[in-house]
Amino acid sequence: MRVIAGSARRTPLKTLEGxxxxxxxxxIKETLFNMLQYDLxxxxxxxxxxxxxxxxxxALSRGAAQAVFVESDSRAVACxxxxxxxxxxxxxxxxMHGDALTALKRLEGKYRFDYLFMDPPYDQGLERQVLEYLQxxxxxxxxxxxxxxxxxxxxxxxxxxxxxxxxxxxxxxxxRHLFVYRRE
Numbered sequence: 001m002r003v004i005a006g007s008a009r010r011t012p013l014k015t016l017e018g019x020x021x022x023x024x025x026x027x028i029k030e031t032l033f034n035m036l037q038y039d040l041x042x043x044x045x046x047x048x049x050x051x052x053x054x055x056x057x058x059a060l061s062r063g064a065a066q067a068v069f070v071e072s073d074s075r076a077v078a079c080x081x082x083x084x085x086x087x088x089x090x091x092x093x094x095x096m097h098g099d100a101l102t103a104l105k106r107l108e109g110k111y112r113f114d115y116l117f118m119d120p121p122y123d124q125g126l127e128r129q130v131l132e133y134l135q136x137x138x139x140x141x142x143x144x145x146x147x148x149x150x151x152x153x154x155x156x157x158x159x160x161x162x163x164x165x166x167x168x169x170x171x172x173x174x175x176r177h178l179f180v181y182r183r184e
Contacts, residue, residue, distance in 0.1 A: 013054050043063075
């Protein structure tokens with residue numbers, strides 16, 4: 001795994017061994033960032049359930065002003081810090097160790113994110129918990145883009161009732177990205 005483009009292009013990234021994390025493949029990451037490439041400059045990016053930090057690091061490498069990484073596994077937090085150091089992007093990053101909902105509450109009032117990427121463990125309902133919190137949060141507004149990586153089995157029929165709108169969905173073999181906005 002590596003940084004695909006930008007200031008840290010070709011920097012190799014570490015990942016954790018085992019099934020505790022599912023690194024987004026370079027091919028899927030490239031597809032995702034091809035959709036975002038012209039709108040990352042000077043933006044603030046949240047990488048929730050960050051794993052190795054590859055998504056947030058790619059955003060920083062491509063011009064995001066700042067990225068916040070949230071991860072509950074202490075080994076993954078160390079991996080994110082190592083990857084930021086290797087990519088020379090640590091000064092633009094905040095790494096938080098803890099669960100997603102606690103981190104969101106701690107970030108409230110300090111940030112307004114342009115992009116929020118979440119890749120929680122599949123099929124545990126964590127996407128819904130995060131969205132329930134975000135529906136009234138000041139961390140995002142109608143201009144913010146939420147990108148949810150989820151299994152193809154995960155249902156999102158509740159989004160509209162929470163005040164969210166799906167702008168587009170990109171499906172892959174085993175998962176998909178949903179691009180979601182909060183309706184205001």
